Amino acid sequence: MNESSTFDPGTLTPGARRILDTAAELFYENGITAVGVDLIAARSGVTKRTLYNRFGSKDTLVASYLSERDRRWRALVMRYVDARTAAAERLLAPFEALREWSSQNPRGCAFINALAELPEPGHPAHRIALEEKRWLRDLFARSAGRAGAEHPGELAARLFCLHEGALAMQATAPGLDGAHIATGLAHDVVRAAV
């Protein structure tokens, strides 16, 4: 089997694939702690034994869930970034990705939610969530540098702040379109900084 903490999604058995899809939906909709492995196994049409044979522990399953989400999110962002050529537009591309992502994920950011539920820094899910956020910050910083910003680090931090605000607003202001508001702000910030 696989002793690492996450899994290459191409090597998953059909049962493991169903388990991970089911877990992803249940974790995102109901929270990680609130969902037990019995429910995941039952909804996947699989026994609990199979779940443990494939994933080893609930923590590993949680980590796999976040890891796969991370992979999809990065791919989406890079698709938007690579579709642009102008440096300023590449800097703003993650906000276009965010608008698409938010419309399909109404329960907010899975990584923010996971960090809220699993505060122990040693938890694998905690590490994965922080790495995802760091990746985006670094992407902003590289793009800001290439766009010729006078203070790339500060511009990146500002854009990251707007990004996080949009995600948090999905949970705290369900009636407002946080991604739309943050995108407008991001345009102003970039226009002022480059």
Next chain:
Amino acid sequence: MNESSTFDPGTLTPGARRILDTAAELFYENGITAVGVDLIAARSGVTKRTLYNRFGSKDTLVASYLSERDRRWRALVMRYVDARTAAAERLLAPFEALREWSSQNPRGCAFINALAELPEPGHPAHRIALEEKRWLRDLFARSAGRAGAEHPGELAARLFCLHEGALAMQATAPGLDGAHIATGLAHDVVRAAV
């Protein structure tokens, strides 16, 4: 006893006061679902029977925890707002409050965390968290109107987005000072809008 879902902190018995203080610390540090009533009772130096005699259920205790936090946060914000006279400064005052609050609450926003853990809209804690956020948005909207913004609603939404971004960053970017970054952005946004 008290059949309502929360409590007037002035009428708490000494035991109830200790329970609520202990619960607040444990919930904030470790998450709500992760903390059991047995631990809260033991740490408060109180039996579980007393906890249930005072609060009736864990859900009510959670609601009381958030309710008291909400009360303290609103008082802090209004202290900063009332210390200012110029309309633009009153509009920005919540960001000053946020900087003080953030420095004392490193685990991020208890309301965002609670919404992540308790997604059911019917949960009393869910309702309290949403009301807290709505209160701040309304405060921004009133202040924006008095400051003479051309689009008070949009300005309020933008400031709220920055506020939420700062709070989310406490969890997702532990090394950065989200409140500082958001405050800088807020100044620029207000300067451009009024």
Next chain:
DNA sequence: TTCTTCGTATACTGACCTGTGAAGTCCTTC
């Protein structure tokens, strides 16, 4: 004195939690 309030102590319920053991079936591949 009697009643109420606030608290103690201990034991308990029934459900749920993550995780394991042991044995056996199905299916593909070599």
Next chain:
DNA sequence: GAAGGACTTCACAGGTCAGTATACGAAGAA
């Protein structure tokens, strides 16, 4: 036809969860 991976069945361990039952003690107020 042998081997091995994927999966099943089912029982069970060892704990923790929220919440309850019962009985008692101390203090203040009427």
